[in-house]
Amino acid sequence: MPRIGMAYMVARWEEKAIVSAARSRGAELELLHMPSFYAIIGDRGLGAKLPSVVLQRSISHYVALSSTLLLESLGVRVVNRGQATAAANDKVWSLSLLAAAGVPTPVTGVAFGSDAASKLAEEIGYPVVVKPTNGSWGRMLALADDWEDLRVILEHREYMPQPEMKVHLIQEYVKKPGRDIRVTVVGGRPVAAIYRYSSHWITNTARGGKAEPAPTEGELGELAVRAAEAVGLEVAGVDVFEDPERGYIVNEVNPVPEFKNTVAVTGVDVAAEIVDYLLELARR
Numbered sequence: 001m002p003r004i005g006m007a008y009m010v011a012r013w014e015e016k017a018i019v020s021a022a023r024s025r026g027a028e029l030e031l032l033h034m035p036s037f038y039a040i041i042g043d044r045g046l047g048a049k050l051p052s053v054v055l056q057r058s059i060s061h062y063v064a065l066s067s068t069l070l071l072e073s074l075g076v077r078v079v080n081r082g083q084a085t086a087a088a089n090d091k092v093w094s095l096s097l098l099a100a101a102g103v104p105t106p107v108t109g110v111a112f113g114s115d116a117a118s119k120l121a122e123e124i125g126y127p128v129v130v131k132p133t134n135g136s137w138g139r140m141l142a143l144a145d146d147w148e149d150l151r152v153i154l155e156h157r158e159y160m161p162q163p164e165m166k167v168h169l170i171q172e173y174v175k176k177p178g179r180d181i182r183v184t185v186v187g188g189r190p191v192a193a194i195y196r197y198s199s200h201w202i203t204n205t206a207r208g209g210k211a212e213p214a215p216t217e218g219e220l221g222e223l224a225v226r227a228a229e230a231v232g233l234e235v236a237g238v239d240v241f242e243d244p245e246r247g248y249i250v251n252e253v254n255p256v257p258e259f260k261n262t263v264a265v266t267g268v269d270v271a272a273e274i275v276d277y278l279l280e281l282a283r284r
């Protein structure tokens, strides 16, 4: 049996499900607890003692990226790769890759000062969404119906000390039908999909929306796979909006997706799909 591993920080529902899926396949999944882990960059001797394939599940974007790059320097094959994780963690980077691959996305612009941001919002057309380039769980997302709203949002951002707050990512507001879609892609296949409903415009389940199964076959699944591939992700949570005129458009791709709700709603064993993919890579 090939050796596989999982880099993690805290064992959420997902990490526990991955451990059980490996156990039920008789596979040994070695747990690499990132807060206790350290290594010299490029130490191939240490790399030889580690599992040849490691799944990255660290909850912090920063730890996930740095520990992936560190493990890669030791010669470990990490899922997802560092390059893909870096791109997915940055909305400007990932949206650029999606656009280059011809994957439809919300019209998005970037401005680096308040005047420029106001001109950009005019060009995109109100209402607009302002989001951090590296956010998750819908944190710090703001909706501006007009210039007055945008002025207040930009003023708040100007006073925030974080340098990334000077990068204004402004996006058209997509008139989605009270829901969005999360497609989970593993190894180039759309394994499960759910609709996430909410009366609030932020429909992520992380904010408490309800969910239902969505189809994985056909256009939706194919688009999600193209999006994951464009960013180089092997395991991905692809967030898709339904636009009344353009149809499916990809909002973003997540490199360490949560899938508890997806499993509860669809019954698909996402953890088993991930473990099978790791085992397949480790056997190569």
Ligand SMILES: Nc1ncnc2c1ncn2[C@@H]1O[C@H](COP(=O)(O)OP(=O)(O)OP(=O)(O)O)[C@@H](O)[C@H]1O
Residues within 6 Å of the ligand: 106, 129, 131, 135, 136, 137, 138, 139, 141, 171, 172, 173, 174, 175, 176, 180, 201, 202, 203, 204, 206, 239, 251, 252, 254
């Ligand atoms: N341009 C938009 N138009 C309409 N709704 C949007 C738009 N952008 C985001 N939303 C809503 O806000 C939610 C969160 O947005 P987004 O996914 O960009 O934020 P996030 O912080 O990266 O969340 P996560 O990474 O947890 O999915 C989306 O699921 C969607 O419901």
